[in-house]
Amino acid sequence: MLRKPVARIDVDALKHNLTRVRQEAAGSKVLAVLKANAYGHGMLQVAEQLQQADAFGVARLDEALALRAGGIVKPIVLLEGFFDADELPQIVASNLQVVVHQQEQVDAIVAAELDAPIRIWLKMDTGMHRLGLPPEQYQAAWQALSQSPNALPGIRLMSHFACADDLQCPDTLEQMQRFAQWSHGLGGDISLANSAGLLGWPQSHGDWVRPGLMLYGVSPLLGKAGADHGLQPVMTLCSRVIAIRDVAAGETVGYGSAWQAQQSTRLAVVAIGYGDGYPRMVPNGTPVLLHGQRFPIVGRVSMDMLTIDIGQQAVKPGDEVVLWGQGLPVEEIAALVGTIPYELLCNITPRVDFVYQGGN
Structure with missing residues (x-):
């Protein structure tokens, strides 16, 4: 895998x-x-x-x-x-x-x-x-x-x-x-x-x-998502969990210690970062999808990895994480970063594998 x-x-x-x-x-x-x-x-x-x-x-x-x-x-x-x-x-x-x-x-x-x-x-x-x-x-x-x-x-x-x-x-x-x-x-x-x-x-x-x-x-219109116009997302950007970490209350995560755990929790490390085109400047709390549920990104996005707070949810290495696409509009991520969806879609780097599904 x-x-x-x-x-x-x-x-x-x-x-x-x-x-x-x-x-x-x-x-x-x-x-x-x-x-x-x-x-x-x-x-x-x-x-x-x-x-x-x-x-x-x-x-x-x-x-x-x-x-x-x-x-x-x-x-x-x-x-x-x-x-x-x-x-x-x-x-x-x-x-x-x-x-x-x-x-x-x-x-x-x-x-x-x-x-x-x-x-x-x-x-x-x-x-x-x-x-x-x-x-x-x-x-x-x-x-x-x-x-x-x-x-x-x-x-x-x-x-x-x-x-x-x-x-x-x-x-x-x-x-x-x-x-x-x-x-x-x-x-x-x-x-x-x-x-x-x-x-x-x-x-x-x-x-x-x-x-x-x-x-x-x-959607090209302000404040709208593609689904509002009957459109369907074509790209779903995803990666996988590569590690699970236990973090105690008061401990910090990532470069610059930009996030501090308020209580004991568990983090999942996901194999994607700004070297793949995921925006470095997403704020703490930016959602991803894991097992169909939203979990927040915590700490700074690094070149190859990011971390999400999974609490006590049952997550294991190899589980798929959706960064945007089906179930999580890229418009929402762009708004949190303060940019436009065009930029996020165009910034995907050659390190990402493209898989074309469906059609004849």
């Missing part, structure tokens, strides 16, 4: 979550976002299981090329576009689509000599102020690309929300209004909604939705 961390990836849950996307945005095509190793879930394996999506989105060229090398033939969109005109021949050869978000990219495409035209998604900065053409430059960029033989007809129009996770914030409606104003009269499919837009702002669905986090069973 391996006494090391394992990330169990539930393929059936992944497919279920794609079905939920279809139900929520029935009139839209689905660009499934697989960047950052599919949010830590394994990019190629996830792509192989999401063949019912209409296209895949990645951040960078190397991610797209890895999917192509792995046999993925479905349309792939480079969400950060390209960084140098020298990449354009490779983009054409690999049949990739690109997001164009700055004037330099527009100019590079117009000036290039390419063997075939490229599918372009033209991005407007409606308020995120990260990537995207300023609204007042958008129509001119669209016009230049529409007249270029290097761009396929039917340029797709897109933007990205800054605050869609907060349903009380007016910024999302303002972004939609700004996009409608400055894209008025331009043809082409529209794509605005990420996971938060898809679940929280149905008027933003448009022709294409771009789910990322919700595909993996996690």
